Amino acid sequence: MMEDNNEKDLLATRELTLHLGPQHPSSHGVLHLIVDLQGEMVTNCRPDIGYLHRGTEKIAENLLYHQFVPYTDRLDYMCAMSNNLAYVSAVEKLLEIEVPERAQYIRVIAAELSRIAGHLISVGAWAVDLGAMSILLYAVREREMLLDIFEKLCGARMTHSYLRVGGVRYDFNKVCREACEELLRVLPGRVDEYESILTGNRIWLDRNRGVGYISPELAVSMGLSGPALRASGVKWDIRRDEPYLVYDRLDFEVATGESGDCFDRYIVRLVEIRQSLRIIEQCLAELPDGPINIDIPEIVPPPKQDVYKNMENLIHHFKYVSHGFKVPEGEVYSAVEAPKGELGVFIVSDGSERPYRLKIRAPSFMNLQTLGRVVKGLYLADVIAVLSSLDPVFGECDK
């Protein structure tokens, strides 16, 4: 009798708590998941975040408006241009200025290039988490082309600080245009290549199709945004529904999924890469001539080469760097469609040169809270697929 009982004890499944991360190759940075397991089934999953918290919002309160742009690069470092854009649009909304048309087009090109860069890493890292190493290598190869374009555009590859309040830092020259045209020629074929490796692949289908279903109602009520929301069939894209810059003049489709599973989230991202290419193509064709900065000397510093030759420009530059510019009192919220979803910046200004309060609405942060609900009842291995499909980046999530 005793022996029988022992055997039963040994065979019975007991609940196990597993700490996944914060140092784990598939945790996309420093995510710590506390997963309760019954056998291989997840009964509860609690994300523990904050390992990369740097107090960005507190830092912002103590910086001049133009000094904060480099900090936004470090939010979602996979697509820094979008973060620059979200921040400068909020400040420009408060200042009530509109940047010149050429700068608007350049900003759209920059934002779409960084969207492609972000989605490439997203799909690549996702595939490597599920065991398909080669896709990551291909995606990084293509991302290299994008980083080269950024380097030609502003000299930096990851942390650009390219956008500034009132315009952009450098002009979009012929070299950049040629590099973009090369990208337009090459990338569609390469995306086809990913599709031929992944979309019909039985392992990829088994791991993603029907896994991590998010209903449209749940997605909306949880504040999910971006590709993850659209994969659930909710057609909401800020570029289309609240157009900023020149998006209302551009022709592109908003990709949506039907089934709301991981596979749809993957398809939506690939379609978005193709649509971004379409947008870039139109922008290149329509790019007007003209200034790249607004003509308000308080807000925009003089061109660097003039600073060394002309006393007035040197004084102007000094005033800009040391004193910054005043921004009218008030509260505004401005959002852009970043690769991960709605990236918004809320600024409370007290009329001085520094924001009184700056709040960043990070899409990774809001999207990640859905994870715990979605993975309940799935296998442990599926947690990785769902996590990758939500694509959190911890620079942004932890702020």
Next chain:
Amino acid sequence: MIRAERKQQDLLAKLRDSFSGFILDVVVFKGDVTVIVEKKAVLSLCEYLRDDPDFRMDFIVDVLAVDHMPRSPRFDVIYSLYSIPKKHRIRVKTRVAEGESAPSATAIWPGADWPEREAYDMFGIVFDGHPDMSRIYLPDDWEGFPLRKDYPLRGYKDRYNPYGEEKE
């Protein structure tokens, strides 16, 4: 553009009628609508905004706090809302004194969960009715609330932070 503005004014007039006495002010600034409301009416107003066919604010964008020290009541708590079908935004703002709690919107939009925890973590504002009111970014044993205006930029001095400010 003018039509949109008129529509906005009609909607806000409707809101004022339904919640007269509770709405302290309605501010339209650079196109952003902020409804300042008494604390006790926040939840009923939120529920109304979600369910009313003219508003249909089904998407919670963010919940955040602002410290207005030395004003009394000290904090603003802002619920930032968006309507996917109607494509408009409204911010619901209420004032909370130090040591007071704010109502939690998690029962109306479950997505308010993490942003409310963040506001608690950074400002020490407790949200009533929140399922798990704990710190989200900082360790559980952290002392103080960093985004309050009286919290020093470099933190307080301790064995890990030799350059921090002396605690009084």
